[in-house]
Amino acid sequence: MRILVVEDDDDLGDALLRQLRSDGHAVDWLRDGESADDVLRYQDYELVVLDIGLPGMSGSDLLQLMRARGTRTPVLMLTARSNIEDRVSALDIGADDYLAKPFDFRELYARCRALMRRSQGIATGTTTVGRLIFDRSAKAARIGDMQLSLPNREFRLLEIFIGNIGRALSKDQIAAQLFDFDDEAGDNAIELYVGRLRRKLGDALTIRTVRGAGYIAEEAEC
Known part of the structure; x- marks a missing residue:
């Protein structure tokens, strides 16, 4: 999934970027609220990890602008302040969850997974489609x-298809979720990853090419 991290602390921002990318997510990192607001006006994300104490435009102000535009992207707020008033304020202006610094990265990742599942209307981390069992929490598919051997990007591509069963996705839509700004991603890259995934899935999940529209994943017929 594609995640935006807005954090002005270089050490923490770099750690979040590296860890989330190593987990296979496409991640963009910005250090101030103004830049993040500009990007959020044209780029969609599945999750925003947002620090409250940003230079210039605060995280709270950025979140209010997002919600005023009708943006429903899940937002996990980060702050060094842990009193109850700050938590209540963050939730009242539209944050979906709240995490006080310092935090354990395992908890942050668990909260990120929960927010992304919730936004997709998925109650648990495991989805079954025919004979295919997809476990987001364990980062496994079988x-x-x-057990399928899926590198990070193939796993995330499968996650995109699993979350859009029966819905046609263009190459641009897939690329927007699979790659971040630092990646060079053309149509050939999408075709390459789809081809690899098809071979590993066999007849367990059908990924059909739709002329002029992209791809559509469908449960295989028994």
Whole structure:
């Protein structure tokens, strides 16, 4: 999934960027509220990890602008302030969750996964489509008892298809979720990853090419 991190602390921002990318997510990192507001006006994300104490435009002000535009992207707020008033304020202006610094990265990742599942209307971390079992929490996929070997990007591509069963996705839509600003992603890259994924899935999940529209994932017929 594509995540935006807005954090002015270089050490923390770099750590979040590296860790989330190592987990296979496409991640963009910005250090101030104004830049983030500009990007959020044209780029969609599945999650925003937002520090409250930003230079210039605060995280709270940025969040209020997002919600005023009708943006429903889940937002996880980060702050060094942990009193109850700050938590209540963050939630009241539209934050979906709140995490006080310092925090354990395992908790942050768990909260990120929960917010993204919630935004997709998924109650648990496991989705079953026919014989295919997809486990987001364990970062694993299997067909029956056979575990699939999926590098990070193939796993995230499968996650995109699993979350859009029966819905046509253009290459641009897939690329917007799969790659970040630092990646060079053309149509050939999408075709390459889709081809690799198809071979590994076999007949467990059908990924059909739709002329002029992109791809559509469908449960395989028994």
